[in-house]
Amino acid sequence: MIVRTRFAPSPTGYLHLGGARTALFAWAYARHFGGTFILRIEDTDLERSTPQAVQAILDGMAWLGLQHDEGPFYQMQRMDRYREVVGQMLASGSAYHCYSSPAEVEAMRERQRAAGDKPRYDGTWRPEPGKSLPPVPPDRKPVVRFRNPVDGEVTWNDLVKGQITISNREMDDLVIARPDGTPTYNFCVAVDDWDMQISHVIRGDDHVNNTPRQINILYALGATLPEYGHLPMILGTDGEKLSKRHGAVSVMDYPAQGFLQEAMLNYLARLGWSHGDEEIFSMAQFIAWFDLDHLSKSPAQFNPEKLAWVNNHYIKQADDVHLAELVRPLMVQEGAQFDGAPDLALAIGLMKERANTLNEVAAATMLFYRQPQPDAALLAQHLTDVIKPALADFAARCGSVVYDKASIGAMLKEVLAAHQLKMPQLAMPLRLILTGQLQTPAIDAVIALFGQSLVRQRLAAYLD
Structure with a gap:
């Protein structure tokens, strides 16, 4: 197939x-x-x-x-084809003109509801052998109705739901063309699926009730039925x-x-x-x-x-360079400054692990692309007289250390040992000075990404 x-x-x-x-x-x-x-x-x-x-x-x-692979096709551009098929169905007797007004149809349904019956078109204008039709009302344009079978049932093996059977008596004669000649939904779908040789119709299960109507129309047209699956x-x-x-x-x-x-x-x-x-x-x-x-x-x-x-x-x-292409416009909107700043792809590689969206990646990565504005109270808490000598020592060593994560990590340990400090005591003021915030990835990775010049510049503002 x-x-x-x-x-x-x-x-x-x-x-x-x-x-x-x-x-x-x-x-x-x-x-x-x-x-x-x-x-x-x-x-x-x-x-x-x-x-x-x-x-x-x-x-x-x-x-x-x-x-x-084909299309997009627009139904409004296929009106001539639909009118052609309506004409064929009228000629074959599988459709007929109905002159009942909307008010008359609604009155039919009200009577049926009152009698406890399912509301439906009662077939007033449906031609039958030996049946006399009412006189055609003057100046009234008819709709075209599909002559739905009155006996039997429609059965199809739904590719998702299994076998489904609907009695033809559950369906009335569907309007397939309005008084102005425009075709209706179920008719257009059936003709389109026929013309486009659709083999499988995969659609939502809100269309299950449309399927037997479309199948009956396709039968009337002598068309091959597609298989149906309703999600x-x-x-x-x-x-x-x-x-x-x-x-x-x-x-x-x-x-x-x-x-x-x-x-x-x-x-x-x-x-x-x-x-x-x-x-x-x-x-x-x-x-x-x-x-x-x-x-x-x-x-x-x-x-x-x-x-x-x-x-x-x-x-x-994802590739970090590709992510940088996607994230850069988001960061520009937030005022990111890229001149003299770290390589964006490298920064994203450091920040993306915990981000659920690109917007979160952009927000997290901004710390490398804006001027830090540390809170004064936090600075007072973490940048103490005890810590400043260690920061000065760190700044001095920055001039000679190789700027990669491992080398900076080793140098940080040397500074901590020399001043008898623990890592948070030095890492917290470094984070505040460099980024303006206390939460960042590993401080050695952050320092390596900022680069020697920017790190020494930001430290100098606080050590002087």
Whole structure:
């Protein structure tokens, strides 16, 4: 089988985590089988679809690196094709004109609700042998309804949920074209999947109820059915549907928060899919491993702490020069001064171990790129008359020591021994003078990174 998958978002908002995961799984399935991944923008909801939302989807897909092989296709650019198919269905009798007004349809449903029946279109205008149709109301444009089968059932083997069966009696005759001729959602999706020869439809389980309608339309068109797999939803940490209060923001908010593309992809891949106990893996590994047999039937749970842990892993593994390219603009915004300062890649290599995001890397690394402003009370506490001779001795030795971590560490021990001090007694005032703060990585590593000239310059201001 030639595998052809698609991601088909409606541009009515940003690309959220659920949509991104759906896109990732459809993309990976196509890549696993050497197939084709198609991007389709389902923009027929004219009231809610916006160019900004379209761009947000394209930006999100680009940041994630989920490159499509065909598309993007826009449904609004396929209107002629939809009208053509509607005409064919009217001619074949699988669709018909319905002149019931919205008010009349609602009245039907109210009567059915009052009788305890499921509200539905009652088939007033559905042609049947020997049935007389009402007179056509003057000056009323009809909708076009699909002639849904009244008997039997729709069954498909869902690739995630297993066998699903829906009785045709549960479905009424769906409107497939509005009075102005514009087609409706389920009809457009069925025609698109047919025309684009989609082999596998991987989407959220909020579409399960659409599937039997689309299957019946495809049957009526004589089309080959794709296979369907419906992914359970993503829940928040409280077990409720993921929403903004859980951090369910646009995918493009995550790079702004300092998350790496590869971390987000790795995390999304594990939301509802597994390969043994593997937690960290490359996209090449994911593509090689990915199948639909190991998708969970239960909802996944979004865990911000787990995402941060995964991001920390990729930050620690990342090339420091590459990280410097990503972090520098963030530091410039905070007023970082790079002239005469340590090499940024080296500084990031020292500071990145405990950072969960690039923003944290930038904030931590700023200590090397700003003028220190130590608190006066802390200076008074740590820079005492007892410590100043040791600092002066340290400053004098700085002129001749080799500036690497090991040599500086050895020299610090010599100074401590000569003045009968312990490391914190000397390290704390050094940290304050050099960085303006008491918490830094190992003081010998910090001193080595600052370099001889800058260290002696900052010490002199306090020793003189």
